[in-house]
Amino acid sequence: MAEPRRRRAATVEKVSRLLDATEELMLSEGYAAVSSRSVAARIDITAPLLHYYFPTIDDLFVAVLRRRAEQMLARTRAALSSPQPLRAWWELVSDPRGTGLIVEFVAAANHRPALRTEVGLVARELRRLQMEALASILGEYGLDPEDFPPALVAAAVQGLAFAVVADRAAGHDTAHEQAAAAMARLVARLEDRRERRPAE
Amino acid sequence: MAEPRRRRAATVEKVSRLLDATEELMLSEGYAAVSSRSVAARIDITAPLLHYYFPTIDDLFVAVLRRRAEQMLARTRAALSSPQPLRAWWELVSDPRGTGLIVEFVAAANHRPALRTEVGLVARELRRLQMEALASILGEYGLDPEDFPPALVAAAVQGLAFAVVADRAAGHDTAHEQAAAAMARLVARLEDRRERRPAE
DNA sequence: GCGAAGTTAGAACGACTGTTAAAAATTAGA
């Protein structure tokens, strides 16, 4: 009957530090480096304590994914409804941390069913958001929806970010910088074109 | 002095079956599912025997990567010098097996230094090949190299394939099919345009 | 201060990992 006592202040902060440490580990050493002991050690706690907050490692991964997904969804929404949607969106997906994490999650989902369904959920939601926003603004950029449907533009922008990040991770190549620079110019030109033809 | 006796016939075939099994495992369950015992079991041999052929697991990964890389390089060369370079190239990178493996290798390289340098090598070589070929044919498609430099086109094509594959893996979404279809149309239109302006 | 709830540490489990050592089986070349 008595309502459960609320968690202590230290707890909620510890949980967020756990999520931070997990992200950090995934980015620096890959998702396979994530284990109850390795993550716990990063914030000076013991493995069983981690399991007190996250019963299974899958729970931990899902929590990290959910937190990041909410942030990504919010930022994507904001970018796509900003004055320069394309530019803001490109800057967002160009963040190597965000895109790097996505790569890790996609790979991790490959052999973790629990994560797989969750990744799928997030991916669909994100795609839905993008398609909806793009459908109403692509015309303003002078892009024929017949030739460049929202699905293509969405995949291209996201994929280009993948390629640039993967290239950067693979070695010291200058190609990705050229590609990123060229993409930035292309986006700028499109934004320019859009500005000169206000509401058709 | 006496030259070392040559390997038995069964050996070379066993090695190739080991590489096949490793690829299969990487694609179906992710690179993290690869272990001396799991791979060995797939072709009914024991783990120590695997280590007889590949002293360390890194050696195994590198061998798989090298074999695949040679194939990819050859196919890319062929595609880019075919009658319809862009279409052939797009079809090549659209192969989910190839692109799926790349994703796994990029993720695996994250915490396997030996693999990291090898992946970097392959990536650079592949990129060099693409840039060289694209530099001489992009003009034929009516693409201004100022707006669409080879580096951008290369990253976009490769990245688009990533996005489509990742989407497909994440769940049953129709967006990737729309994107792939739109890309195929775009490529077809470009090939068309090119055909109508032979050698400028 | 008391009792209960929330939090933490220690020890241990069974399963799996990469890898090695040693010995046995198989095969090639003389």
Next chain:
DNA sequence: TCTAATTTTTAACAGTCGTTCTAACTTCGC
């Protein structure tokens, strides 16, 4: 057929993994 090189198996090592159990410690609400 003999011998030496090649291939294969068995057993075992030290380490890590996820997770659970237990008992202790800390804090909250009264």
